Amino acid sequence: MSIIKTEGLTYVYGENTPFRKVALDNVDLEINEGEILGVIGHTGSGKSTLIQHFNGLMKPTSGRVLVDGEDFAADKEKLRAVRFKVGLVFQYPEYQLFEETVYKDIAYGPKNMKLDEQEIDRRVRETAELVGLDPEILDKSPFELSGGQKRRAAIAGVMAMEPRVLILDEPASGLDPQGRDRIFEIIKRYHEEKGSTVLIVSHSMEDIARLADRILVMNEGKVFCCAEPPAVFSRSTELEQIGLSVPQVTRVFNALNELGFGLPQDVYTVKYAEKVLRERLEQES
Ligand SMILES: Nc1ncnc2c1ncn2[C@@H]1O[C@H](COP(=O)(O)OP(=O)(O)OP(=O)(O)O)[C@@H](O)[C@H]1O
Numbered sequence: 001m002s003i004i005k006t007e008g009l010t011y012v013y014g015e016n017t018p019f020r021k022v023a024l025d026n027v028d029l030e031i032n033e034g035e036i037l038g039v040i041g042h043t044g045s046g047k048s049t050l051i052q053h054f055n056g057l058m059k060p061t062s063g064r065v066l067v068d069g070e071d072f073a074a075d076k077e078k079l080r081a082v083r084f085k086v087g088l089v090f091q092y093p094e095y096q097l098f099e100e101t102v103y104k105d106i107a108y109g110p111k112n113m114k115l116d117e118q119e120i121d122r123r124v125r126e127t128a129e130l131v132g133l134d135p136e137i138l139d140k141s142p143f144e145l146s147g148g149q150k151r152r153a154a155i156a157g158v159m160a161m162e163p164r165v166l167i168l169d170e171p172a173s174g175l176d177p178q179g180r181d182r183i184f185e186i187i188k189r190y191h192e193e194k195g196s197t198v199l200i201v202s203h204s205m206e207d208i209a210r211l212a213d214r215i216l217v218m219n220e221g222k223v224f225c226c227a228e229p230p231a232v233f234s235r236s237t238e239l240e241q242i243g244l245s246v247p248q249v250t251r252v253f254n255a256l257n258e259l260g261f262g263l264p265q266d267v268y269t270v271k272y273a274e275k276v277l278r279e280r281l282e283q284e285s
């Protein structure tokens with residue numbers, strides 16, 4: 001069964017004003033339990049607006065959002081439960097660190113869930129370990145940490161709630177390549193250990209291609225497509241038309257195909273490219 005489903009989800013900013021903007025336009029989607037869904041789209045395509053509907057932070061102008069088959073919009077109790085079930089990490093989450101210590105910041109969510117002290121402590125220590133923060137850092141002020149450490153502490157705060165769906169909006173933005181890789185490794189490990197559903201919003205096709213089971217491509221508030229990576233990347237010309245760059249290796253293969261090499265059109269990782277080329281060379285030798 002799908003863990004999140006939208007039916008005709010539409011969201012309009014500034015209704016009845018000169019700034020009226022349809023940010024989501026009749027979005028029908030099903031997100032599968034346990035998958036990693038990459039969400040990609042040009043700036044302004046509606047990605048952040050969409051994901052804020054999934055834990056009730058935003059309410060549809062029309063249409064519905066179902067979590068676990070339930071529409072929670074009109075029910076305060078259900079809305080509260082959804083906040084814990086669907087954890088949202090905003091872009092630049094480190095700006096929201098505010099407690100005296102890193103420990104307290106990570107414990108903030110679990111505390112709100114009214115878990116007992118022992119369980120809170122277990123979760124704080126376990127997630128700190130998962131995101132690679134040493135135990136002695138827990139007693140420091142978040143302001144003493146490096147940029148990368150702050151980002152990881154903020155992500156740990158949401159992971160410690162052990163949400164069934166973890167959503168991250170541009171989790172690696174502003175970090176150097178090493179910092180980026182580290183964040184994606186952490187997300188992958190969290191997904192493997194908890195088996196939860198993960199949504200990652202990213203501008204980078206390369207990152208999404210490496211991680212996602214399926215990719216949702218948004219364009220001007222509409223679903224352009226939602227499918228497995230090969231099916232998405234085989235539409236590379238159309239993707240480029242809506243302002244998305246396909247992975248470099250896909251571009252190389254497209255160029256080779258224009259020269260008549262007749263290679264598969266769905267190559268999107270270097271690993272798969274290597275396999276395809278090896279097989280081809282073996283055939284020809
Ligand atoms: N608070 C707001 N008031 C009015 N319009 C808004 C507001 N927030 C977003 N929009 C508009 O809604 C549309 C979708 O915005 P959204 O932030 O969801 O896009 P996005 O895909 O997350 O973009 P980005 O990649 O830049 O983060 C855009 O046209 C944006 O200008």
Ligand SMILES: [Mg+2]
Binds near residue numbers: 169
């Ligand atoms: Mg956004």
